Amino acid sequence: MDSHLDAATPGASDGPVAAIADATDSGRAADRAYTAIRHQILTGERDGGEWLRETDLSMALGVSRTPVREALRRLAAEGLVSHERNRGVRVQNWSSHDLDEIFSLRTVLEPWGSALAAERGVADTDELDDLANRMDRAASGPTPDVELITPLNNRFHRLILEASGNSRLVTLVASVVDVPLVSRTFSRYGPESLRRSVAHHHEIVSALRAHDPIWAESVMRSHVRSAWAALRADDSIAQD
Amino acid sequence: MDSHLDAATPGASDGPVAAIADATDSGRAADRAYTAIRHQILTGERDGGEWLRETDLSMALGVSRTPVREALRRLAAEGLVSHERNRGVRVQNWSSHDLDEIFSLRTVLEPWGSALAAERGVADTDELDDLANRMDRAASGPTPDVELITPLNNRFHRLILEASGNSRLVTLVASVVDVPLVSRTFSRYGPESLRRSVAHHHEIVSALRAHDPIWAESVMRSHVRSAWAALRADDSIAQD
DNA sequence: GCTTGGACAACTGTATGCAATATCGACGGC
DNA sequence: GCCGTCGATATTGCATACAGTTGTCCAAGC
Numbered sequence: 001m002d003s004h005l006d007a008a009t010p011g012a013s014d015g016p017v018a019a020i021a022d023a024t025d026s027g028r029a030a031d032r033a034y035t036a037i038r039h040q041i042l043t044g045e046r047d048g049g050e051w052l053r054e055t056d057l058s059m060a061l062g063v064s065r066t067p068v069r070e071a072l073r074r075l076a077a078e079g080l081v082s083h084e085r086n087r088g089v090r091v092q093n094w095s096s097h098d099l100d101e102i103f104s105l106r107t108v109l110e111p112w113g114s115a116l117a118a119e120r121g122v123a124d125t126d127e128l129d130d131l132a133n134r135m136d137r138a139a140s141g142p143t144p145d146v147e148l149i150t151p152l153n154n155r156f157h158r159l160i161l162e163a164s165g166n167s168r169l170v171t172l173v174a175s176v177v178d179v180p181l182v183s184r185t186f187s188r189y190g191p192e193s194l195r196r197s198v199a200h201h202h203e204i205v206s207a208l209r210a211h212d213p214i215w216a217e218s219v220m221r222s223h224v225r226s227a228w229a230a231l232r233a234d235d236s237i238a239q240d
Numbered sequence: 241m242d243s244h245l246d247a248a249t250p251g252a253s254d255g256p257v258a259a260i261a262d263a264t265d266s267g268r269a270a271d272r273a274y275t276a277i278r279h280q281i282l283t284g285e286r287d288g289g290e291w292l293r294e295t296d297l298s299m300a301l302g303v304s305r306t307p308v309r310e311a312l313r314r315l316a317a318e319g320l321v322s323h324e325r326n327r328g329v330r331v332q333n334w335s336s337h338d339l340d341e342i343f344s345l346r347t348v349l350e351p352w353g354s355a356l357a358a359e360r361g362v363a364d365t366d367e368l369d370d371l372a373n374r375m376d377r378a379a380s381g382p383t384p385d386v387e388l389i390t391p392l393n394n395r396f397h398r399l400i401l402e403a404s405g406n407s408r409l410v411t412l413v414a415s416v417v418d419v420p421l422v423s424r425t426f427s428r429y430g431p432e433s434l435r436r437s438v439a440h441h442h443e444i445v446s447a448l449r450a451h452d453p454i455w456a457e458s459v460m461r462s463h464v465r466s467a468w469a470a471l472r473a474d475d476s477i478a479q480d
Numbered sequence: 481g482c483t484t485g486g487a488c489a490a491c492t493g494t495a496t497g498c499a500a501t502a503t504c505g506a507c508g509g510c
Numbered sequence: 511g512c513c514g515t516c517g518a519t520a521t522t523g524c525a526t527a528c529a530g531t532t533g534t535c536c537a538a539g540c
Contacts, residue, residue, distance in 0.1 A: 028325065028493075053521075053522095054522070055520090064494055064495045064496070065494095065522090067495095073317075077313075077314055078317065079411075085522085086500080086501050086522055086523075088521065101409075104406055105409065108349070108352050109348070112348050166341050169341075172412050175415075176412070268523075270523080270524085293491075294492070303524080303525090304525045306523080306524055306525065306526090307523080307524065325531090326491080326492055326493075326530080327533090328492065
């Protein structure tokens, strides 16, 4: 253990951390830490159950423990990590039961949001259409580009919920969906599930353009249920 | 994310805040700070828009700024306060639009949860019945005891959602409902709304006992909508 | 009178030292 | 040989010092 850490001075020396630092440099060390750790969890870089040591993280990120602690508390509030008193923070574990809870909720919330969006008719259907087309292309090749589809799909769903006019709905769904289990969904899709999912997206755009709430709701419900079924068939999830 | 759910319990003894230090010593200063500040916000002791200064709070609570900061961050994550960079934290303001968003969501989530609970049939209908009766008594007098009804009602709704089997549903609804606007709902009820609300509770218990999901869902939906209507009629909410 | 610049004050953001606590291994008693 | 206890170590929890930022107030200039 060194007597003092010169990396603790912000900006004094940019080591390997510099890449992370300017990637999301919001000016706040706590925000950078939050974003970095969260990213590591969502991408699966950190395994479930793994301990997140404040000292390790602070050194890896080139900041002190204080902003790291703040980041960990935010992540704990979101449920991505669990906080054990005087013991530390560890990455949350996800089971197939969690998957069921999440998709059960999505089956209710997302179709409802879609119906609201269709009713209000303020959704940016042009951008949605564009997103659907890009997902189309990303999925059509021999080897679907999962890394490309995922953010497009996330934006697609988010845009629709935002068009529902209920800001809390956006937050709630995001808080439930933003877990490794779900955000890496497409990597576990078979080719048929993938094609069907893409087709749903196009149909949802049509329903929104037609201002048909019932249609939009139905398609979205099918969309969510089919995703659920596709994931259930997959056995790469820990059963408990 | 679980400790904020039961804070509506009346057990939190008020009085000088300093007394909390040795009274409810959970061992963690951060938790004490969190509970205390949260209580102040939910009871309306802190007005919307009011600045929460770290130094003031730390002195009032007899701890340093560090645990206060942690508490404020948790509250910010829950949406009870808003955090402005380098400026501080202020108590969130609630408008009639927020009320609409919240009850709009409740209209979807709580009836669904009730249907699930009726279907599974694991709800503790005896305790629910007891709660309904106690609310009955508290509401029947010439001057309804609002301070007594509120925690009973919160527990009633929470118990049902817990019986739905979807733990995330409990958390989600709690995160949306635990705001001053809603938690002090009954203080704005008229006598008729109050009687109707109490009647709904009894009917919900019956529906659960009959294991009738559709009935349970319907009554709960009526229950939520009637509450919404009662609050809409009230003009004590800031319009924006 | 109005605007503008600058110093000041208040407050948050970050770093770091110290105390408290849990874990794990070694040692001694049974 | 097994179990309980004690101590070393690692790690969190809290306090505090310091740095950075923002808003304010006042005075000088137009």
